[in-house]
Amino acid sequence: xxxxxxxxxxxxxxxxxxxxxxxQKQELQQKLTPKxxxxxxxxxxxxxxxxxxxxxxxxxNPALEMLEVKDDVEMESNLEEEMIEEEKEKEVExxxxxxxxxxxxxxxxxxxxxxxEKFEAGEPVLRVIAKYASFGLYETSILGMLSSSSGxxxxxxxxxxxxxxxxxxxxxxxxxxxxVAHILDYAxxxxxxxxxxxxxxxxxxxxxxxxxxxxxxxxxFGDTVAAAQAFDKHIGMETQRIxxxxxxxxxxxxxxxxxxxxxxxLRGIRLDTPxxxxxxxxxxxxxxxxxxxxxxxKHVEIYVSGGFTPEKIQxxxxxxxxxxxxxxxxxxxxxxxxxxxxxxxxxxDKPVAKRGRVPGRLDGNRLDRIL
Numbered sequence: 379x380x381x382x383x384x385x386x387x388x389x390x391x392x393x394x395x396x397x398x399x400x401x402q403k404q405e406l407q408q409k410l411t412p413k414x415x416x417x418x419x420x421x422x423x424x425x426x427x428x429x430x431x432x433x434x435x436x437x438x439n440p441a442l443e444m445l446e447v448k449d450d451v452e453m454e455s456n457l458e459e460e461m462i463e464e465e466k467e468k469e470v471e472x473x474x475x476x477x478x479x480x481x482x483x484x485x486x487x488x489x490x491x492x493x494x495e496k497f498e499a500g501e502p503v504l505r506v507i508a509k510y511a512s513f514g515l516y517e518t519s520i521l522g523m524l525s526s527s528s529g530x531x532x533x534x535x536x537x538x539x540x541x542x543x544x545x546x547x548x549x550x551x552x553x554x555x556x557x558v559a560h561i562l563d564y565a566x567x568x569x570x571x572x573x574x575x576x577x578x579x580x581x582x583x584x585x586x587x588x589x590x591x592x593x594x595x596x597x598x599f600g601d602t603v604a605a606a607q608a609f610d611k612h613i614g615m616e617t618q619r620i621x622x623x624x625x626x627x628x629x630x631x632x633x634x635x636x637x638x639x640x641x642x643x644l645r646g647i648r649l650d651t652p653x654x655x656x657x658x659x660x661x662x663x664x665x666x667x668x669x670x671x672x673x674x675x676k677h678v679e680i681y682v683s684g685g686f687t688p689e690k691i692q693x694x695x696x697x698x699x700x701x702x703x704x705x706x707x708x709x710x711x712x713x714x715x716x717x718x719x720x721x722x723x724x725x726x727d728k729p730v731a732k733r734g735r736v737p738g739r740l741d742g743n744r745l746d747r748i749l
Contacts, residue, residue, distance in 0.1 A: 487746035494531070495692045502742040503718075510722070519718050525715035526558075527565040533570025533713035537706050540688040542695055545703040547588050548574040549683065552709030563609070566710055590620035590648050602626055606636045610643055618645045620681060624652075630666050637675040646679030646702060658682045660699035667700040681705055 491503040503524065506513055530550075537546050549568030551559040551574075563579025573588040574580050580587035591609050604622045614628040619640060623632035633647045649658045649666070663680055670678050682694075683705035691704055723731055729738035 394566060433501040482489070487747050489742065489749040490748045491744060492746060494570075495744070497744075502740045502745065505739075505742055505745055507724075521718045521720060523561075524718045527561060527568075528718075529563050529713040530565035530710055532716065533710045534566040534571050534706075536688040537686070537691055537704065538570035538720035539707065540691040540695065541704055544695065544701055545572045546691075547571060547681075547703055547705050548579075548710055549705045549707040551576045551579070551707075553708050553711035562711060569710075571706075586616075588618060588620075589621050590618070590646075593622055593625055595648070596625040602632050603635050603639050606644075607639055610640055619643050620646045620648055620679075623647045624650055629662060630669050632664050633678070634669060634673060636673075637673070637678050644675075644676065644678055646681050648681045648683060648705070650683045652684065658684055660694050660697040663694070663699040663701055679703065684709070694743055 422738065488507065489505045491497060497503055504520070534546070534548060546572040548563055550562050550566065554562055559576050559583050560579035562576035563576050564582045566574055566579075567583035567585060573585050575587060575589055576585050591605065594606040595609060596602040599608065602621070602623060602625055606619075609621070610619055621636045621640075621644065623629050625637060626632070627635075629649055629651060636647060637644055647666070649662065651658050651662065663682065667680060670680075679702035680700060681703040682701050685705050685708070686704050687709045691706075694701055694704075699749060721731065721735055723729065723735075723737060723738055731737035
């Protein structure tokens with residue numbers, strides 16, 4: 379039976395971006411094994427840090443040094459030497475199914491829940507049948523990924539359900555460590571958010587990133603319209619023109635001024651009125667919508683942000699505030715992780731369990747084969 383390293387990668391690829399290509403120097407090409415790549419991915423190491431770690435290990439551990447070719451060993455021809463030199467310059471691209479085998483190659487398949495599927499307390503979401511030594515090392519990592527990511531996805535889904543047909547965009551990157559921001563974004567899309575703010579998180583989730591102008595730009599320019607015009611002039615068209623309009627003047631006034639300046643190039647405005655001034659309210663959104671429509675800027679969308687929770691979103695929906703999108707940050711990023719545990723319940727087809735737990739395989743009718 380093959381080791382279950384393949385399963386660990388399958389789960390990991392759901393929450394950590396796929397490291398499909400790995401450029402390496404000559405010594406790294408010969409020392410970096412598929413197992414090292416898997417371990418590095420679980421540790422969330424980027425490529426430069428990965429190279430530094432490997433080189434450091436080589437320096438302190440002579441056993442990892444490359445085997446030197448003996449003097450009496452000669453290449454059969456210059457052609458072989460040229461082929462080796464060409465291989466040094468190539469990127470090493472791994473096909474994981476080639477390394478780990480097709481699903482049918484595993485004696486004991488693994489099963490798990492589908493992404494985005496709701497589950498109840500006590501319901502199994504993952505079943506692994508294999509030698510413990512092949513997956514026990516990764517138990518803590520798997521539980522951590524499931525706990526955090528399912529917590530973020532759950533919080534996102536609560537906001538999405540409260541918003542009904544209105545768009546919800548995850549904006550939690552500024553509230554979390556950047557090393558895991560893309561995982562937060564991916565989990566948010568799994569929970570139902572239509573888009574996210576970070577480039578890497580969007581790429582991982584297969585969505586286009588949705589950003590907007592920060593308050594710092596109007597503050598630096600000293601004028602919101604001037605900042606919007608500079609933004610429109612220098613930022614690529616792949617970035618939507620969504621301008622924040624609460625920096626200097628009345629929100630309705632700034633909205634009209636920006637719409638007049640950018641015209642059809644303006645997709646929308648963002649309201650982020652601070653709590654010190656009462657925050658964004660349904661009445662404020664209605665006022666701005668009416669003013670924009672009256673001046674024939676019906677195409678301009680209204681996005682709102684600033685402490686939005688499912689309850690606040692539901693309030694806006696009930697009052698029929700004409701919101702085109704809710705930007706939710708801290709509610710998603712601060713979600714409490716769902717507590718997962720991993721228990722051994724069978725050994726060689728014999729039911730076992732620690733005291734207090736029911737031995738034997740749990741009912742998992744909704745589990746699908748993933749490896």
